Amino acid sequence: MFPEFLHFHVAESIDLFVKWLTVAWGPFFKYFSNFILGFLIHIKDLLLFIPWWLWISGVGIISWWQTRRVITALSLMALLMTIGLFGLWTVAMETLAIVLTSVIMALIIGIPIGVAAAEFRQVSAIVKPLLDVMQTMPSFVYLIPALMLFGLGKVPGVIATVIYAVPPVVRLTELGIRQVSSSIQEAALAFGATRWQLLREVRLPLAMPSILAGVNQTTMMALAMVVIASMIGAGGLGEKVLVSINRMAVGNGFEAGMAVVALAIVIDRLTQGVARHWQPPEGISK
Amino acid sequence: MRSENFPVVEVKHLCKIFGSPGRGLKVDSPDLLEQAENNGAICAVRNVSFRVNHGEVFVIMGLSGSGKSTLIRCLSRLVEPTCGQVMIDGEEVTNMDEKQLTQFRRTKVAMVFQHYGLLPHRTVLENVTFGLKLRGMKVAEREEAARQAIQLVGLAGWEKQYPAGLSGGMQQRVGIARALVQDANILLMDEPFSGLDPLIRREMQDELIRLQEELRKTILFVTHDLNEALYLGDRMAVMREGAFVQVGSPQEVLQHPADDYVRRFVQDERRITQMVENSSKPAVVRSLDKARSLSAS
Numbered sequence: 001m002f003p004e005f006l007h008f009h010v011a012e013s014i015d016l017f018v019k020w021l022t023v024a025w026g027p028f029f030k031y032f033s034n035f036i037l038g039f040l041i042h043i044k045d046l047l048l049f050i051p052w053w054l055w056i057s058g059v060g061i062i063s064w065w066q067t068r069r070v071i072t073a074l075s076l077m078a079l080l081m082t083i084g085l086f087g088l089w090t091v092a093m094e095t096l097a098i099v100l101t102s103v104i105m106a107l108i109i110g111i112p113i114g115v116a117a118a119e120f121r122q123v124s125a126i127v128k129p130l131l132d133v134m135q136t137m138p139s140f141v142y143l144i145p146a147l148m149l150f151g152l153g154k155v156p157g158v159i160a161t162v163i164y165a166v167p168p169v170v171r172l173t174e175l176g177i178r179q180v181s182s183s184i185q186e187a188a189l190a191f192g193a194t195r196w197q198l199l200r201e202v203r204l205p206l207a208m209p210s211i212l213a214g215v216n217q218t219t220m221m222a223l224a225m226v227v228i229a230s231m232i233g234a235g236g237l238g239e240k241v242l243v244s245i246n247r248m249a250v251g252n253g254f255e256a257g258m259a260v261v262a263l264a265i266v267i268d269r270l271t272q273g274v275a276r277h278w279q280p281p282e283g284i285s286k
Numbered sequence: 287m288r289s290e291n292f293p294v295v296e297v298k299h300l301c302k303i304f305g306s307p308g309r310g311l312k313v314d315s316p317d318l319l320e321q322a323e324n325n326g327a328i329c330a331v332r333n334v335s336f337r338v339n340h341g342e343v344f345v346i347m348g349l350s351g352s353g354k355s356t357l358i359r360c361l362s363r364l365v366e367p368t369c370g371q372v373m374i375d376g377e378e379v380t381n382m383d384e385k386q387l388t389q390f391r392r393t394k395v396a397m398v399f400q401h402y403g404l405l406p407h408r409t410v411l412e413n414v415t416f417g418l419k420l421r422g423m424k425v426a427e428r429e430e431a432a433r434q435a436i437q438l439v440g441l442a443g444w445e446k447q448y449p450a451g452l453s454g455g456m457q458q459r460v461g462i463a464r465a466l467v468q469d470a471n472i473l474l475m476d477e478p479f480s481g482l483d484p485l486i487r488r489e490m491q492d493e494l495i496r497l498q499e500e501l502r503k504t505i506l507f508v509t510h511d512l513n514e515a516l517y518l519g520d521r522m523a524v525m526r527e528g529a530f531v532q533v534g535s536p537q538e539v540l541q542h543p544a545d546d547y548v549r550r551f552v553q554d555e556r557r558i559t560q561m562v563e564n565s566s567k568p569a570v571v572r573s574l575d576k577a578r579s580l581s582a583s
Contacts, residue, residue: 187403190364191417191468192392201416205407280406281448 018148033155036101040154044097052089056080059266066273076269079262086255088237092263095226095236098154099267102161102222107215110166114173114214118207119199124174131167139164139228147232157226157234164225168217176210177203212275219271223264237263293337293373294472294504295344295361300370302331302356302528314369330356331367332528338521340471343498343505347515348525354508357525358474361506362395363387374472392421396465400477402457404449404464410436411445414463428467435467436460438497455486462494466501475507479514491517512555516540524548 022029050058056077064073083092117124142163146156180203188202204211230238237260244253299316307313308325316333323329330353338344348354359365361372363379372379375394382390396417404413411432418428436442439459449457458478465473479487491514498505509515515522516536523533524547532544540556543549 183399183401183403184405186364187397187399188405188416188420190362190391190395190397190399190403190474191464192388192390192420194388194420197420201419202405206405281450 018145022149029149033150036105036155036158037153040097040101040158043100044094047093047097047100048090052084056084059270062270063273066270066276072269076266079266083259083262086259088240088256088259091235091237091240091256092259095223095238095260096263098158098161098226098229098234098236099219099222099263102158102165102226103215103219105158105162106166106218106222107169109162110169110214110218111173111211114170114211115177115199115204117170117174118177118203119195127170127174131170134163135167139225140231143229143232152233154234156232157229160229160232161222161225165218165222168221169211169214172214172217173207173211176207176214179210180206206280208278209275212271212278216268216271216275219267220264223260223267227260292340294340294375295336295338295506296371296373297337297361298335298371298373300331300334300357300360300372301329301368302353302360302365303327303329303368316369329528331360334370334528334530336523336530336533338504338506340504341502342520343507343518345507345509345515345519345522346525347509347512347522349510352525353528354510354525355476358476358506358508361474362391362397364397392417393468394470395472395474396468396470397474397476398458398461398465398478400480402449402454402461404457404460406449408448409445410441410447410449410452410460413449413460414467416464417468431467431469432463435463438466438500439463439493453486454482455490458482458490459493462497466497471504473503473505475505477508477510480510487514494518512551516555524551 059080060073060077063076064070067073083089113123113127117127139160142160143156146159146163150156150159184206185198185202188198193201226234226236227238227241230236230242233239237256240256241253241260244250244256301313301316301319303313303319303322305327306325307318307322307327311318311322311325313319313322313327319329319332332353334357336344346354346357356365360367361374361379363372363382367380370380374390377390377394379387379390405416408416411429414432414435415428418431423431433442433445436445439462441456441459441463444452444456449460452460458481461478479490482490495518507515507518509518516539519536521533521535522539524531524539524544526547532539532548534542539548540552543552
């Protein structure tokens with residue numbers, strides 16, 4: 001046994017710190033929370049405002065336009081149809097609204113950090129270990145501070161999701177920029193590009209495929225986390241899964257799970273299609 | 287033309303070392319190079335001085351690792367020289383601050399690279415206008431200038447293509463057009479034709495000679511190919527281990543090699559010339575015989 005007199009706990013100090021935060025910064029968190037909630041509700045209203053048939057045909061058209069494959073387009077439409085058939089349409093839109101809100105926040109935070117990490121070695125040195133911690137930390141742990149600062153509901157769900165989903169886009173943004181061919185960068189410098197011009201004209205556009213792969217990954221991570229976030233009352237499909245588990249309702253659980261998978265596949269294919277459009281052109285085009 | 291005989295590029299005691307020259311040692315004169323090397327630094331350019339006159343094609347020739355690419359990069363400070371002085375058009379490049387240097391690179395020199403350095407997500411036209419865009423020139427104006435340059439290098443009609451759709455030779459034409467459109471007096475060319483196959487290479491060399499007759503730029507041309515150096519250069523420098531071994535006209539280098547190193551270099555070239563001379567007669571006779579026998583039968 002580890003001797004008891006050597007025990008040293010940080011739990012209490014962390015509790016105190018979070019308590020202090022909620023008291024001293026309460027109004028700030030309140031304001032912030034309302035802002036996110038407002039944003040979230042707008043997105044949800046928008047998603048539900050679009051009728052289901054328009055959604056399904058819209059996804060079909062976009063998919064066909066991206067891939068020119070009828071089978072891909074039809075499969076994606078069928079997947080969305082399944083969600084509706086299971087009677088989970090509204091709930092799925094609720095989940096999608098949380099995912100979209102979280103992803104937008106994660107990108108607003110993540111892409112600039114990734115760019116900064118690629119531009120400045122010091123930033124990279126700080127960010128890297130932080131990302132490692134964020135990715136190895138069990139996702140449930142994020143729920144605790146989010147819960148304490150924002151209470152139960154959708155907002156802490158969004159916060160936890162953002163924290164969980166931000167690492168891939170940061171990493172892939174940095175990686176993409178660092179992988180830009182040095183001979184192209186040298187040519188740009190030789191013609192008198194400033195650092196800012198180099199970033200805007202060369203590094204960012206050439207890193208775009210990698211950045212979009214990061215966006216795709218971040219979206220997938222967000223979708224995974226939203227299900228877990230239902231434990232603190234984020235609602236949506238995750239809640240259905242949670243309720244099914246509690247009631248041992250295997251069938252209901254399967255339906256909700258399938259709906260999550262369907263959403264994931266559709267989002268994944270569509271974002272990948274966008275990424276492909278950013279690949280530098282090959283071959284002759286007339 | 288005699289009146290054009292003034293130096294546009296003047297390099298004095300230029301040195302570049304890579305790696306640490308040892309603690310506390312600041313290499314600010316060529317005399318300290320040896321000491322720095324003993325401390326483990328690598329010397330890429332070793333006390334090089336030369337002048338290039340207006341309208342001249344000056345070829346720097348050397349094998350890979352001889353420091354020729356580092357040297358040409360030192361001229362526009364893409365590689366920061368360790369010590370020495372670079373004067374271009376009467377301005378001391380080695381003393382410029384960041385702003386002056388950017389301005390200098392935008393207007394005074396234009397560079398062509400071995401690996402082209404084209405932007406894959408931009409069309410030929412956009413690639414050629416790139417330098418002008420950096421200067422902040424208006425779209426209509428820079429596209430007008432670019433179209434002329436594209437015409438000049440024989441790529442008219444290809445403006446809307448992307449680099450990936452072009453052959454190596456054509457990509458390098460884009461690289462040359464991008465340099466020409468800058469309207470800079472000095473062209474820096476770092477092994478521009480080394481990546482091309484022999485026939486295309488010769489074609490591009492002729493093209494460069496044609497352009498040079500038309501435009502009269504001052505050209506610094508780096509190559510590892512003796513043939514190319516002899517063919518293009520008004521004067522040439524042979525570089526070895528970071529230092530100039532010989533500087534002179536191609537004839538001088540060919541006829542009076544300064545040392546064994548240069549002699550070994552030019553030996554093959556002489557042998558080929560001799561072989562061509564010796565074999566030319568019988569070859570002609572042979573082909574005549576062949577023609578006769580064909581018409582007889």
